[in-house]
Amino acid sequence: MKFITVRDFRTSPALIWKQLPEEQEMVITNNGKPIALLTPLSDANIEATLKSVRKARALNAVERMQELSMRNGNLLLSDDEIQNEISESRRG
Numbered sequence: 001m002k003f004i005t006v007r008d009f010r011t012s013p014a015l016i017w018k019q020l021p022e023e024q025e026m027v028i029t030n031n032g033k034p035i036a037l038l039t040p041l042s043d044a045n046i047e048a049t050l051k052s053v054r055k056a057r058a059l060n061a062v063e064r065m066q067e068l069s070m071r072n073g074n075l076l077l078s079d080d081e082i083q084n085e086i087s088e089s090r091r092g
Contacts, residue, residue, distance in 0.1 A: 006030045 002023045009016060009028055020026060020040050028036040041049055069075065077085070 002026045003029055003034075006035070 002019070002025075004016060004026055006028060016026065016038070020038060024039065026038040027034045028038065039049065
């Protein structure tokens with residue numbers, strides 16, 4: 001996977017577009033930190049690619065929620081306590 005800076009992206013876009021099909025993925029960085037992912041698309045694969053990206057985002061969100069729940073000690077909640085939390089949340 002190739003990393004490119006925002007500056008390179010602005011100054012050499014033609015070169016990046018030319019390399020993208022071969023690289024398949026490029027990570028754009030700003031101040032050394034990743035901020036975006038470039039991946040080639042076509043009319044034939046856009047829906048499948050978007051579906052995959054959305055699924056990956058959803059899985060990452062669930063993983064973050066599980067980690068937060070464990071850090072907050074929610075792992076020790078009983079089923080009744082969980083149902084009470086859900087009911088209170090729905091009322092609010």
